[in-house]
Amino acid sequence: MTLFLDFDGVLHPDAAYLINGRPMLKGDGELFMWAPLLTEVLADFPEVKIVLSTSWARELSYSRARDWLPPALRAHVVGATWHSAMAAPLAGFRMRFTWYDQATRYQQIKRYVGRAGLTHWVAVDDQPEGWTVEDQDKLVHTDGNLGLSDPAALAQLVSKLENLRKSEAC
Incomplete structure (x- = not known):
């Protein structure tokens, strides 16, 4: 069972920015302030594997993005929709923009799902753009200001898991 996890608008408000190469939250609260809520949920679902579907993996690198998570969540992380090989040099030039940069979050996730052959997955994200009707039931859409602090979103995640x-089991 795989959980595609966005950070901004899910684990903290969608007001995080890179300032001098370091993520900062502009506004009330702190980065990853709602991570304990996800940690609590996953305590009942130890089999869940997390794939980072956050832009943090692209901007900071997979390992740096993963390391921002608390240890209990970090232990579930198995990959990311972004990999540095996606910007591999083409004819000697590092690609500044790639397919990934133009794709919706849903398309990024679906590409990973297809490559990994996943059938049992869910995504938590505040970006619902581009989700097809056939996969709408796999999305826990959060309000960017409330993330997983919204009891309805948290309950929806538990239900989907x-x-x-x-x-x-079938």
């Missing part, structure tokens, strides 16, 4: 667990 429970349903995935049941479908895997």
Whole structure:
């Protein structure tokens, strides 16, 4: 069972910016202030593997993005939708813009899903753009200002994880 995880608008408000190469939250709160809520949920779902679907993996690198998570969440992380090889040199030039930069978050996730052959997955994101009707049920859409602090979003995530667990058991 795989959880595609965005950071901004999910684990903290969608007001994070890179300032001198370091993420900062502009506004009230702090970075990853809602991560304990996800940690608590995943305590009941130890089998969940997290794939980072956040732009942090592109901007900071996979390992630096992963390392911002608290240890309990970090232990679930197995990959990211972005990999540095996606910007591999073409004819000796490092690609500044790639397919990934033009794709919606949904397209990035679907590419990973296809390559990994995943069937049991869910995504938590505040960007619902581009999601198809066939996969709409796999998205926990959060309000960018509330993220997982919204009890309805948290309950929806738990419900989707429970349903995935049941479908895997069949």
